[in-house]
Amino acid sequence: EAGVTQFPSHSVIEKGQTVTLRCDPISGHDNLYWYRRVMGKEIKFLLHFVKESKQDESGMPNNRFLAERTGGTYSTLKVQPAELEDSGVYFCASSQDLTDSNEKLFFGSGTQLSVL
Amino acid sequence: DAKTTQPPSMDCAEGRAANLPCNHSTISGNEYVYWYRQIHSQGPQYIIHGLKNNETNEMASLIITEDRKSSTLILPHATLRDTAVYYCIVRVAGGYQKVTFGTGTKLQVIP
Numbered sequence: 001e002a003g004v005t006q007f008p009s010h011s012v013i014e015k016g017q018t019v020t021l022r023c024d025p026i027s028g029h030d031n032l033y034w035y036r037r038v039m040g041k042e043i044k045f046l047l048h049f050v051k052e053s054k055q056d057e058s059g060m061p062n063n064r065f066l067a068e069r070t071g072g073t074y075s076t077l078k079v080q081p082a083e084l085e086d087s088g089v090y091f092c093a094s095s096q097d098l099t100d101s102n103e104k105l106f107f108g109s110g111t112q113l114s115v116l
Numbered sequence: 117d118a119k120t121t122q123p124p125s126m127d128c129a130e131g132r133a134a135n136l137p138c139n140h141s142t143i144s145g146n147e148y149v150y151w152y153r154q155i156h157s158q159g160p161q162y163i164i165h166g167l168k169n170n171e172t173n174e175m176a177s178l179i180i181t182e183d184r185k186s187s188t189l190i191l192p193h194a195t196l197r198d199t200a201v202y203y204c205i206v207r208v209a210g211g212y213q214k215v216t217f218g219t220g221t222k223l224q225v226i227p
Contacts, residue, residue, distance in 0.1 A: 004159075033214065033215070035217075042217055042218065042219055043154070043160065043217040044217075045214045045215070045216060045217075048214055055212065056214060059214075089157065091159050091160070093159070093160075093215075100209070101148070101167075101209040102209075103209055104150070104162040104165065105152075105160070105162060105215055106162070107159030107160045107161065108159050109158060109159050110157070110158075110159050112157075
């Protein structure tokens with residue numbers, strides 16, 4: 001079974017440009033999460049999809065970030081325009097069920113974003 | 117999520133058991149204790165979780181005190197590949213509540 005996949009693995013862009021990150025969750029997983037780790041800081045929650053709906057977007061830094069999950073499958077996270085402080089590693093995670101006591105998150109390998 | 121407290125770093129000799137403590141004195145009755153780890157720059161990896169009984173899987177054992185205010189993750193025979201940051205998280209099971217990472221414990225396994 002394929003795990004959570006993220007694309008691209010690395011992205012280097014200039015300040016002011018637009019970047020779109022993609023996450024493919026494990027097939028059948030309703031929950032999809034985005035996280036970010038800025039260098040030297042903790043892993044921070046960005047938002048949570050349940051299928052195609054945004055369950056919690058309290059961690060989104062500002063309106064330059066737009067996440068979508070059309071059709072409840074893969075998700076994209078767009079940063080427009082990118083700023084220097086957006087640099088970091090963006091992780092995606094998925095989990096299967098909202099109510100299962102054995103629910104656990106599976107993480108992708110992340111996208112390393114560098115804004116120059 | 118209830119707040120957890122972990123030591124910032126620990127060392128363990130290769131082949132020995134690594135015992136990572138976590139305090140969660142404000143844990144609620146329906147909150148589970150979860151452990152994840154992040155090896156270098158990889159994505160976090162689930163290790164184990166439990167409610168009140170001790171748990172064991174192929175990766176580790178989780179010992180939860182009777183009052184549930186603290187727990188210990190045990191890696192029975194640490195290897196160099198276990199060098200990572202280990203996160204203790206308490207949360208209600210199920211996908212409605214996000215996983216909130218703290219600062220974790222940096223475990224260094226020494227040859």
